[in-house]
Amino acid sequence: MDYAGLAEAAAAKIGQYRQDPSGWRGCRSTGTRGEVVVSWRPSAEFSGNVYRAEGTVAACPEDVWECIKPVAGGLRTKWDQNVKDFEVVEAVSDAVSVCRTTTPSAFMRIISPREFVDVVLMKQYEDGTMLSAATNVEHPQCPPQPNFVRGLNYPCGCFCIPLPGEPDKTQLLSFFQTDLGGYLPQTVVDSFFPASIAGFYSNLTKAVKALKA
Numbered sequence: 001m002d003y004a005g006l007a008e009a010a011a012a013k014i015g016q017y018r019q020d021p022s023g024w025r026g027c028r029s030t031g032t033r034g035e036v037v038v039s040w041r042p043s044a045e046f047s048g049n050v051y052r053a054e055g056t057v058a059a060c061p062e063d064v065w066e067c068i069k070p071v072a073g074g075l076r077t078k079w080d081q082n083v084k085d086f087e088v089v090e091a092v093s094d095a096v097s098v099c100r101t102t103t104p105s106a107f108m109r110i111i112s113p114r115e116f117v118d119v120v121l122m123k124q125y126e127d128g129t130m131l132s133a134a135t136n137v138e139h140p141q142c143p144p145q146p147n148f149v150r151g152l153n154y155p156c157g158c159f160c161i162p163l164p165g166e167p168d169k170t171q172l173l174s175f176f177q178t179d180l181g182g183y184l185p186q187t188v189v190d191s192f193f194p195a196s197i198a199g200f201y202s203n204l205t206k207a208v209k210a211l212k213a
Contacts, residue, residue, distance in 0.1 A: 003092045003137060007121035010135035013155035014175045017052065024052055028194035036201040038194045043177055045154035048189065050177040053197045057170045059208040061160045064170045065130045067207045068158055070099060070120045079207035082106065082196060084113070089141050095122050098139050102148060107192050114180060115148040133157035152179040172201070 024039040036055035043050040057064050067075050072088045082103050090098040096119060103114045118134040125131070136152040144150045154177040161171040176197060180189060 001137060001139075003090075003098055003119045004096045004121075006135060006137060007092075007096045007119045007133065010119070010155040011121050011123060011131060011133035011157070013135075014131075014133055014157045014159075017050065017155075017175050018159065018173060027051075028198055030055075030198050030202070036198055038197050040194075043154060045177060046152070046179050048177070048179055049193070050154075050175060051193055051197055053172075053174040053176070053201065055172055055201045056163070057172050057201070057205055057208060058168065059170060059212065060168055061128060061130060061162050061170045063208050063211055064172060064204070065160050067204055067211060068132065068160070069122065069130075070097075070132055070134070075207065075211070079203050079210075081199060081203060089117070089139055092119070096120070098137060098142075099134075100142050103151075106196070107188060110188055111180065111184065111192065112182065113148050114151040115145055116151050116153050116178075117142045118153050128162040130160040131157060149180070149182040151181045153177065154179070172204070174200070 023041040026039045028038040030036045036053060038051060038053045040049045040051045076083050077086055083101060084104045085102045087100050088097045089100055099118055099120050101116045105112050117137060117139055119137045120134045123131045134153055134157055135155045156175050156177045159173040163169045163171055
């Protein structure tokens with residue numbers, strides 16, 4: 001399987017999402033000034049939605065990246081309530097890896113534990129923006145595990161974008177596009193994601209403060 005090619009294609013796809021402002025409908029914002037704004041539109045990849053979240057984190061891009069970068073032994077499992085375990089199954093290159101993520105039960109246990117197998121690309125652009133992009137793949141070392149429902153991530157990821165003149169702030173632009181699998185009512189899925197994404201930003205902000213403390 002061409003894991004590197006799939007990872008690059010996922011990065012290109014969310015790059016297109018970043019450039020395309022059309023069709024997004026707001027579904028949640030947090031704070032009195034809308035510190036985090038979540039919007040959605042129907043996915044072209046599967047029968048669900050793709051979510052776009054944008055917010056400013058009070059930390060430099062390097063600190064934000066340290067908290068979210070998808071690496072073995074990284075900080076994500078410590079602060080992200082939706083990540084129980086994260087492992088690198090195969091390091092394809094310095095920038096590309098196949099990873100398995102497990103999530104705990106959620107939404108008052110209506111959503112049972114999930115597992116996701118993705119190829120992940122990490123990339124830095126000339127302007128200092130750092131990107132983590134991912135999409136679902138199959139891997140011979142990752143057959144479906146008992147006690148987990150296999151979910152599928154379609155092209156998704158996070159851009160850590162420096163803000164000119166504000167070195168201690170980072171614009172974090174995220175795209176989430178997940179088929180949770182199983183037999184969940186659509187109303188549960190549509191309620192879960194906006195709340196979960198807002199929680200992601202809130203918990204990340206706390207994690208960055210702890211990192212700097």
